[in-house]
Each structure stands twice: as structure tokens, then as C-alpha cells.
Amino acid sequence: MIAKRPPGRQLLLQGNEAIVEGALAAGCRFFAGYPITPATEISEVMSYRLPAVDGTFIQMEDEIASMGAVIGASLAGVKSMTATSGPGFSLMQENLGFACVAEVPCVIVNVMRGGPSTGLPTSVSQGDVMQARWGTHGDHPIIVLAVSTTQDCFSITVKAFNLSEKYRTPVVLLADEVVAHTREKISLPHAEEVEVIDRIRPNMPPDWYIPFENNSRGVPPMSAFGDGYRYHVTGLIHDVRGFPTQRPDEIVPFMDRIFRKINQHFFDIQMVNTEMVDDAELIVVAYGSVSRSARRAVREARERGIKAGLVQLITLWPFPRQSVEPILRQVRAALVPELNMGQISREIKRINQGVARIETISRIDGHLITPNEILTRLLRI
Amino acid sequence: MAAVTKLVHKYLRHDKKFPNVWCPGCGNGILLGSLIRAIDRTGLQKDEIVIVSGIGCSGRISVYVDFNTLHTTHGRALTYATGVKLGNPKLHVIVIMGDGDATAIGGNHFIHAARRNIDLTAIVVNNNIYGMTGGQYSPTTPYGALATTSLYGNIEHSFSIAELAVMAGAGMVSRGTVYHATLLDDLIEKAIMKRGFAVVEALSHCHTQYGRRNRLGGAVEMLRWQKDAAVRIDKAKSMSPEELNGKFTIGVLTDRDLPVYTEEYQKLRESARAMMSGAK
Numbered sequence A: 001m002i003a004k005r006p007p008g009r010q011l012l013l014q015g016n017e018a019i020v021e022g023a024l025a026a027g028c029r030f031f032a033g034y035p036i037t038p039a040t041e042i043s044e045v046m047s048y049r050l051p052a053v054d055g056t057f058i059q060m061e062d063e064i065a066s067m068g069a070v071i072g073a074s075l076a077g078v079k080s081m082t083a084t085s086g087p088g089f090s091l092m093q094e095n096l097g098f099a100c101v102a103e104v105p106c107v108i109v110n111v112m113r114g115g116p117s118t119g120l121p122t123s124v125s126q127g128d129v130m131q132a133r134w135g136t137h138g139d140h141p142i143i144v145l146a147v148s149t150t151q152d153c154f155s156i157t158v159k160a161f162n163l164s165e166k167y168r169t170p171v172v173l174l175a176d177e178v179v180a181h182t183r184e185k186i187s188l189p190h191a192e193e194v195e196v197i198d199r200i201r202p203n204m205p206p207d208w209y210i211p212f213e214n215n216s217r218g219v220p221p222m223s224a225f226g227d228g229y230r231y232h233v234t235g236l237i238h239d240v241r242g243f244p245t246q247r248p249d250e251i252v253p254f255m256d257r258i259f260r261k262i263n264q265h266f267f268d269i270q271m272v273n274t275e276m277v278d279d280a281e282l283i284v285v286a287y288g289s290v291s292r293s294a295r296r297a298v299r300e301a302r303e304r305g306i307k308a309g310l311v312q313l314i315t316l317w318p319f320p321r322q323s324v325e326p327i328l329r330q331v332r333a334a335l336v337p338e339l340n341m342g343q344i345s346r347e348i349k350r351i352n353q354g355v356a357r358i359e360t361i362s363r364i365d366g367h368l369i370t371p372n373e374i375l376t377r378l379l380r381i
Numbered sequence B: 001m002a003a004v005t006k007l008v009h010k011y012l013r014h015d016k017k018f019p020n021v022w023c024p025g026c027g028n029g030i031l032l033g034s035l036i037r038a039i040d041r042t043g044l045q046k047d048e049i050v051i052v053s054g055i056g057c058s059g060r061i062s063v064y065v066d067f068n069t070l071h072t073t074h075g076r077a078l079t080y081a082t083g084v085k086l087g088n089p090k091l092h093v094i095v096i097m098g099d100g101d102a103t104a105i106g107g108n109h110f111i112h113a114a115r116r117n118i119d120l121t122a123i124v125v126n127n128n129i130y131g132m133t134g135g136q137y138s139p140t141t142p143y144g145a146l147a148t149t150s151l152y153g154n155i156e157h158s159f160s161i162a163e164l165a166v167m168a169g170a171g172m173v174s175r176g177t178v179y180h181a182t183l184l185d186d187l188i189e190k191a192i193m194k195r196g197f198a199v200v201e202a203l204s205h206c207h208t209q210y211g212r213r214n215r216l217g218g219a220v221e222m223l224r225w226q227k228d229a230a231v232r233i234d235k236a237k238s239m240s241p242e243e244l245n246g247k248f249t250i251g252v253l254t255d256r257d258l259p260v261y262t263e264e265y266q267k268l269r270e271s272a273r274a275m276m277s278g279a280k
Helices: A015-026 A040-053 A063-075 A086-102 A129-134 A150-167 A177-181 A248-263 A290-303 A321-330 A343-352 A371-380 B002-011 B027-042 B058-064 B077-087 B099-105 B107-116 B161-168 B181-193 B207-211 B219-229 B261-279
Strands: A009-014 A030-033 A056-059 A080-084 A106-114 A120-124 A143-146 A170-176 A183-188 A232-234 A272-275 A282-286 A308-313 A315-317 A333-338 A357-362 B049-053 B068-071 B092-098 B121-126 B172-177 B198-203 B230-232 B248-255
Touching: A009 A015, A015 A040, A015 A080, A015 A106, A015 A150, A015 A170, A015 A177, A015 A183, A030 A040, A030 A063, A030 B077, A040 A056, A040 A080, A040 B261, A056 B077, A063 A080, A063 A086, A063 A106, A063 B077, A063 B107, A080 A086, A086 A106, A086 A129, A086 A170, A106 A150, A106 A177, A120 A177, A129 A143, A129 A170, A129 A315, A129 A343, A143 A150, A150 A170, A150 A177, A150 A183, A170 A177, A232 B058, A272 A321, A282 A290, A282 A321, A282 A343, A282 A371, A290 A308, A290 A333, A290 A371, A308 A321, A321 A343, A333 A343, A333 A371, A343 A357, A357 A371, B002 B027, B027 B058, B027 B092, B027 B121, B027 B181, B027 B198, B049 B058, B049 B077, B058 B068, B058 B092, B068 B077, B077 B092, B077 B099, B077 B107, B077 B261, B092 B099, B099 B107, B099 B121, B099 B161, B107 B161, B121 B161, B121 B181, B161 B172, B161 B198, B161 B248, B172 B181, B181 B198, B181 B248, B207 B219, B219 B230
Parallel strands: A030 A056, A030 A080, A080 A106, A106 A170, A143 A170, A232 B068, A282 A308, A282 A333, A333 A357, B049 B068, B049 B092, B092 B121, B121 B198, B172 B198, B230 B248
Antiparallel strands: A009 A183, A106 A120, A143 A315, A272 A308, B172 B248
């Protein structure tokens, strides 16, 4: 028998721990956070793991400060992350906007719990989907990903870092209380098997460096403080050199570029898993922990002879319209179960434009939608 | 004069569209001068220095100087600076804030940065008012003073920023004024070279928004007040409380050797590595 290389480490981890593993594998070496359930384990494990790999963990005085420190560390050239839940995510919105406009790569994990306000500590929810998109003020591009399993928590966290580095943008990773605290088997790949993308750094002489250049990719190379490319970083709308501007002929190209850098790479950013949709008449569109209930419900519906399929959204924003739209054109009806009053179903209705019948299940009582609830609805549609 | 011009050419950004945003006679210009003279004396390279500023008139300083510069959100400059310093401890990070910036919206960050004794230089330009937004009262506006939001007289009591920093645990705290420019040069230089959290409270004047409304005269009169009311800290020791009434002290208030966050963290890393390799 040929000795086969083991497929990596098999571990029993909870989602929060897997997020830490993903972040470390992606090269994250700075974490700033503030305790909040159900995200605290991420801070705890980071505080233990980071110093051993020459990284830095700091517990800041609040979430505002955590987000500020994350941006600062990223500007110093270190991949950075923070993790929080609803109330803390609200506090981070101010500096999250700074990261969008100054194009600072970083990852923000929001383990969703029931809101609004202190809400339902700490029951499961998906109530922050819209806040992740529009929480900070002003028009801004952002990438938001959702995780549904412990394995996802690892691989999608790596992906979140890669996207943030590639496009110089903050990436919000939406987990929820169920994913974060479910302990299950995970297979961690060997370090060399993980695809890690780093930001492009300038290699031209410092005098030639234009820090916010409007190039064809829309993503200018990013220098770290101390590398010899002295430049200005600001939350004000700025010209290509980084200096504040009020000139319409500089404002418009800047805003256009930060949107274009996301939009023109849409197919690289959008991630959707489909299961049994080719011949489906009914589909369930789900994300996060709810997609696990949905998968079971779809499989059981198939056993009963119903042509059901699953569309699992990983990328929530920019909304993966190009993937979902063609499927909506071929099915009779779509069911959107989610743990909020209808944040993604609203988006589905918007792109559907009345073609398929759209049904929703909204559960906001702090409990997960069960496979049976979804199956019962599928049987009735 | 030639020496001054040399520094201007060396440290100011010529690709930035001058003139600056400040009113004629503003103390921020004097502070900017002190800052570049102090940096020049330290002998540090421009690439090693990061200037982080908050929001307000003082926050614009970062635009004009040729270092790695970061103009952050209101009150949060110290949090960004904390990240920069921990991300690359070799950098010398100098934070410039206003009084409202550092002690109102950023008050929490200010006391916690001091408590950690993280290796940063924090310059707080205290002009007793929110100047950029048009003259609202700040945490350092004196009791009874007039501002656009205290037209009947301010009923709040002011913070003493330097003393606050001492109590919060900063390694070095000093106070100067923009009138005593050579002293300010020294204080900033000492603060940059200090290992640990070093605060310089730089008293300044806002004749446009504060002086005018409170009938304190123009920039010259307000500078003269700084001259008259300031007492060197060694001289103050031999003065009675009556003599010190209405005065404030300038100089180094405290300079103590406390454990520095970045150095403590390096030790923590070593024990973490030892523990991790022991576990295997």
C-alpha cells in the first residue's frame, strides 16, 4: 500500500475557532477587539495564538477603537482583523467608512445576534445583512460574505482576506450565533495548500508613486508606512495623491474608481453554491446557518418527488445577481428563509421583477429555522 | 532666516496646494514650526516618522508635512496610531489632536492610551474651543465663557488636559504654549525621544472663534496673555497658591520610567513562543 499523505489536520472546532484558523492561515497578524458574546472566542483564541507567530493582539477600550487600530495596523503593512457582534458592529461603522474611502484592506467579523440594540443576547439572527451593506454613512462599495459551516469559517475567512487584499477594501464576514458556536469536524489543509493573496506593493521609485492612481484595475499599489513611499491617507475625498479635494473633476473619478474596482471584478467576488438546481421547479435561497436547514429540506423534498433545489449565497454584497437571476427565470417559485424580517428576500424580489413567485419565511424569535419549517412550506407552494 | 527656510524646504510638502486653511495669526502655524524644528533636532529620518491627526483645525497639520501622514476620524487618532505602532514598532508615531478631539469625543481613547503607556507622542493643541465648526464650547472652555452653544455663559467646568494625562498613567507629560515657542520645541523633542506615552499639551489661541466672542482681543493680545499667565514649573514650586491664582504651569510635569506597552508585548511574545513549543 502506498503511504498517502494525510489530508491535513482533522479537528473538532467551533466556528469561532475555525475563523481564527482561517485568519492565521491567510496571514493575519494583527487583531484588535472588544469582548462581546457570541464573538468573544475569536478574541480569546487570537490573544493566545497571535503572539506565538510574531503577531499582535490588543484588547481595546471599545469597538470604535478596535476598528481604528485595525486600520492603523493595516496601513503599517500587517493583515488585520476584528470580530464583534451587533452592538459592537454599530460602533465600528464610523471607522469602517474610513477603511472604504481610504481603501484599507481589513476583515471585520460580525457574529450576528438578535437586535435591535442589546436585543437578544445571544440568540441567533441574520438581522445585520443590510447594516453590513449600508451601515456606514455615504455611498461606498463593500464586500460582505456569509458562512454556514465550520469548514466555511476557515475557507471563507481566507477568501475574505484575499479579497480585501486584492481589492484594497474592508470585507465583512457575517457569521451567526449558530455557526459560531457549533462544534463540528473540520479538515484544516496544509499551509502550502492554502491560496494566500497579498496586496500589491509599489516597486517604482518613490518619486513616481501615485498612491491613489486611477489605473485600469482600479486598485492602486499600496505602500506600508515606513517603506519609503511617504504619502497622505485621509477620510476626506482625495485626489490621486491622497490630498483632500473639493473639485468635481477629482471627486467623480475617485468615487467612480472605488465602485469600479468592485464592479469590474464582480465574477471574481461573487460566490454562490447551488445544489440540484438544473431541473428545479422550486428553489430555496438561503445563507448562513439557515442554508443548512434548507439543504436538508431540499433533499427531503426531492425524496418526496418535488423538484426542489438550493441556492446558497456566500457573497451577499455586492449582491450576486448574475448567478441568481438566471435561476429565477427557470423556476416556478423561490422560497427565501431568513432570520430577519426579509432583508435578502427584498433583494431577491428586486432582481426577480415579478417573474417567479417569491415566498419568505422570517423568523426573529432567536431560534434557527428548522428543516421541517422549510419542507412544510415547500410542500405547500 | 536661512535655517528656517531650509527646514521649510526639507519638511513641508511642496506638491500640496498651499496656503493652509488656518486663519492669519493662528497658533497652529507656530506649533507646526515647533514640530518640524523638534523633529529635525531628533535626527530621525522622514520615512521613520508617522504623523497621525484627528479632525479639526489642528488635524490639517498632517496634510502639510512630508512624512507618512494619516488624517483619521474625529477623536480616533490615538486608536489608529496604536495600530500603526503595534503593526510596526520601529516607526515613531506622533499624534496631533485638538482639545475637543482628544478629550471630548476621544476622551476614552486618550486615557486608555495613557494607561497602556504605549510608545506614542501625543500633542494636544488646546485652544479652548471648537474652532473649525464655528466656536462651540469644548471640554476646556473656561467656566462662564461665551461660545455659540453657550451664549448665556458656559456652566461646565474644564478639563486640565496635562493633569488628566498624568493621572491616567502617561510616562511623560508636559505643557507649553505657542507663545513660548523655543520651550515648545524642547518639549516636543523630549516627547518624541521618550519611550512610552508622552503628552504635550500645547496651549494655543483661537482669536477668531474664542477671543473675539469673549473680548480677549486678537492674536497678539491672546499671545500676551499666554506670556503673562504662564509660570515655569520650577518657579511655581516656590510660589504660594495665591500667587498662582489665574496662572498655569509650563514645562515637564512628569517624566517617569514605566513599563512600555510595545516592549512588554515583545516579552509576552517570547513567553508565548516558549509555551507553544513546550506544548508540542
